[in-house]
Structure formats: structure tokens, C-alpha cells
Amino acid sequence: MKLATLKNGRKDGRLVVVSTDLRHVVDASQIAPTLLDAVERWDDVEPLLAALYEKLNAGAATGAFEFDPALAAAPLPRAPQWCDGSAFLNHGRLMEKAFDIAPIPDSETIPLMYQGGSDDLLGPHDDLPLPDEAHGIDFEGEFGVIVRDVPMGCPASLARERIALLVQINDVSLRAFGPREMRTGFGFFQAKPSSSFAPVAVTPDEIGAAWHDARVHLDLNVQYNGQWFGDPNGREMNFGFDQLIAHAATTRKLSAGTIIGSGTVSNAGGAKGSACIAERRAIELIAGGASTTPFMRFGDRVRMEARFQDRPLFGVIDQRVVRSAPPQV
Numbered sequence: 282m283k284l285a286t287l288k289n290g291r292k293d294g295r296l297v298v299v300s301t302d303l304r305h306v307v308d309a310s311q312i313a314p315t316l317l318d319a320v321e322r323w324d325d326v327e328p329l330l331a332a333l334y335e336k337l338n339a340g341a342a343t344g345a346f347e348f349d350p351a352l353a354a355a356p357l358p359r360a361p362q363w364c365d366g367s368a369f370l371n372h373g374r375l376m377e378k379a380f381d382i383a384p385i386p387d388s389e390t391i392p393l394m395y396q397g398g399s400d401d402l403l404g405p406h407d408d409l410p411l412p413d414e415a416h417g418i419d420f421e422g423e424f425g426v427i428v429r430d431v432p433m434g435c436p437a438s439l440a441r442e443r444i445a446l447l448v449q450i451n452d453v454s455l456r457a458f459g460p461r462e463m464r465t466g467f468g469f470f471q472a473k474p475s476s477s478f479a480p481v482a483v484t485p486d487e488i489g490a491a492w493h494d495a496r497v498h499l500d501l502n503v504q505y506n507g508q509w510f511g512d513p514n515g516r517e518m519n520f521g522f523d524q525l526i527a528h529a530a531t532t533r534k535l536s537a538g539t540i541i542g543s544g545t546v547s548n549a550g551g552a553k554g555s556a557c558i559a560e561r562r563a564i565e566l567i568a569g570g571a572s573t574t575p576f577m578r579f580g581d582r583v584r585m586e587a588r589f590q591d592r593p594l595f596g597v598i599d600q601r602v603v604r605s606a607p608p609q610v
Contacts, residue, residue: 282327282334282484284309284446285596286316286354288404293317294354298333298342299481303350303593307342309333316356316427316482320445321537323429327445350596353480355402356448357427357538363399363476364529365423365452365542366392368520372547372560379563392520392528395468397452399540403477405598409453410605411474417456418577418602420505422556422585424497424515425450425542426522427482431535440526441495443535447488449479449501449587449595450542456559456576476542479585479595488589495521497587499594501546503556504584510561511554513546556585577602 285306286294293315297306312329313319319326336342367373370389377384385393403409411418427446435443458472485492491499497515504510520528525541546556555561562572577583585598 282331283481283487284316284319284330284356284483285348285481286356286358287352288354292359294358297348298330298337299348300337301592303348303481303596305337305345306348307333307337307345317359317538320427320429323445323537350480351406353406353596354404355478356446356480356482357478357540358402358404360399360402360427360538360540361536362539363397363402363542364394364525364539365397365544366394366520366525366528367544368392368518368525369544369547370519371517371549372545375547375560375563375567379566389519392525393544394525394528395473397469397473398475401475403475403600405478405480405596405600407477407600408603409477409600410603411453411455412605414576414578415457417454417458419454419456419558420503420556420577420583420585421452421454421545422501422503422511422513423450423452423542423544423546424448424501424587425540426526428526428535428537428539428541430537431526431530431539433530433532433534435527435530437521437523437527440530441523443526444485444495444522446482447485447492447497447595448482448540449585449598451477451583451585451598451600452542452545453477454557454559477598477600479598481594481596483594488594491589495523497543499587499589500553501556501585501587503554505558506581509554511556513548513553513556515543515546517548518543579604
């Protein structure tokens with residue numbers, strides 16, 4: 282099943298069911314007005330949404346219309362929590378080697394995770410408004426999951442059952458703030474502005490065997506200013522989403538609608554490129570003694586897409602970085 286949120290002037294938008302080929306949608310507000318409401322009542326509404334999905338794909342859904350991703354918000358424009366992991370250890374090891382950073386203790390057995398802002402999640406074609414190019418603007422291609430209610434202390438063996446939907450994410454980073462914020466021990470804050478999402482959230486069954494060991498075994502194709510940047514595969518997560526959920530729920534419950542991110546998709550060897558500029562810069566520094574790829578400037582574009590069986594899955598993130606407007610006092 283595929284779901285999306287269309288902008289309607291309200292903060293949480295309007296829930297629609299999306300056809301398999303992403304060409305058509307049908308309003309689902311008679312079942313659940315928003316995706317957050319649907320996830321909160323998943324056991325009751327999932328069968329109804331699935332039945333509507335079948336009708337839409339059969340061409341029998343009343344009121345179906347063409348899907349325009351430009352009108353889509355993030356699947357969850359607001360979420361109770363946004364918890365982002367760093368589950369691809371290859372990414373972390375490259376950064377440690379390039380910048381002579383001491384390895385984080387227990388990083389191979391305890392997932393890294395920070396809690397980002399979840400009150401203003403951006404849609405797939407929204408501009409990325411930021412205040413200053415000097416902040417080191419970067420994109421980060423990720424996969425993620427939206428969970429149902431997860432009880433405190435939920436083990437990984439049960440956490441997989443709490444996954445409702447899969448999503449694709451651009452976790453925007455401001456690299457100039459990162460080093461200081463990490464040294465404080467309090468973690469990221471200014472370094473992490475609003476993240477953005479591909480338009481469509483999908484149930485795990487939509488990708489068949491590519492959903493394996495609580496990992497998305499698909500390439501994430503990243504293009505930067507029209508040029509190939511990387512197509513790393515999600516299979517090399519050192520911690521599956523079930524482990525990330527269990528880690529996040531160790532001392533707190535996770536409300537339905539919480540989003541858990543994988544961290545930057547990264548593959549060993551370098552042949553698959555990178556899903557963020559910082560990683561490419563690290564590879565350049567290791568190989569040649571200097572980083573040559575600059576961070577993003579206003580007007581730059583990033584495009585991200587994952588496909589399944591050569592057809593669109595989540596839809597496309599295609600965004601431009603722009604200078605944010607001055608605050609209105």
C-alpha cells in the first residue's frame with residue numbers, strides 16, 4: 282500500500298491513497314483525515330485503506346485523480362518524534378579516518394542516534410530555505426520507518442511488528458555547526474534544520490524480498506546539480522530498523538507516528554558513490570590529502586530516488602537550496 286499527504290492549507294494536510302505506479306490518488310479522508318490519525322488507529326484503518334488501494338489499482342476507485350507530487354507535503358508534515366540513527370558504520374569510519382576522530386566506544390554494538398526537530402518536515406519539492414552558505418549546507422540520503430505505538434523496553438524481536446510504513450528522507454545538515462555541537466556532549470541542534478521527505482510512504486510488503494532483516498535492500502540514487510553523486514544500497518546497515526527502534530524505546534515509549542531514520546546510506550568500497558557531500562569530502566581527503574567538493578550553495582539542487590522493479594517507489598525528492606527570508610518582527 283502507498284500513501285501520501287496533499288497540502289490543503291492545514292498543518293497536517295489531507296491523506297490520499299496512491300496507486301502502485303504513482304500516477305493516481307484517491308481521497309482517504311473518509312477513513313482517516315491525516316496520515317498521523319491513520320497510524321494512531323492502524324489496526325482499525327489499515328484494512329480499509331488497503332481495500333481502497335486495491336480499488337484504485339483496479340481502476341474502480343470513485344473520485345480518483347492524477348497525482349501531482351508538487352502538491353505533496355511530507356507524508357507526515359509533523360511527527361511526534363524524529364529520531365535519526367547512524368546505522369551505516371562505513372560512513373562513520375570514513376569520517377573518523379579523514380578527520381582523525383577517535384572511534385566512538387561501543388559504536389559496533391550500540392546504535393548512534395540523535396533526536397531532531399519534527400514540527401516542520403518538508404515536502405519533496407519544497408525549497409530548502411537556509412540562512413547562510415557558510416554554514417556548510419549538505420544533503421543526506423536516508424531510508425526511514427514510521428512506527429505504530431512502541432512500548433518502553435520493546436525488544437528488537439518485537440519492534441519489527443511495530444513498523445507501519447517505510448519512507449525516503451533527505452536529512453539536511455549544516456556541517457559548520459556539527460563539530461562544536463558534538464564536543465558539547467549534547468548532540469546536534471543548529472546543525473540539523475528541517476528534514477525533507479519523498480512524497481509517498483509505503484508498507485513494507487510493497488518491496489517484497491527487498492525488505493529483509495528490517496533493512497531496505499534498494500539503491501538510493503542521488504544526483505547533485507544534474508550529475509550522478511551516488512547510488513548506495515540500504516542493505517549494508519549495521520543495525521536494522523528493528524534494532525534502532527528497540528534502542529530508541531529503551532527508556533521511553535514511542536508514540537505512533539514517530540519516524541526513525543537510518544542515517545546516511547553508505548557502502549564500503551566506494552564504487553557506489555556517496556549519499557552526502559561530507560562523505561565524498563572525507564574520501565577525497567583520504568585519497569588526495571584535500572577535500573575538493575564544496576558544500577551546497579544557494580540555487581544548487583539535489584535529487585533522490587529509490588526504485589523497485591524499475592518503477593518508482595517513494596517518488597522523487599527534488600529540491601533547491603535557497604536563502605531564507607529575513608524574519609518578520
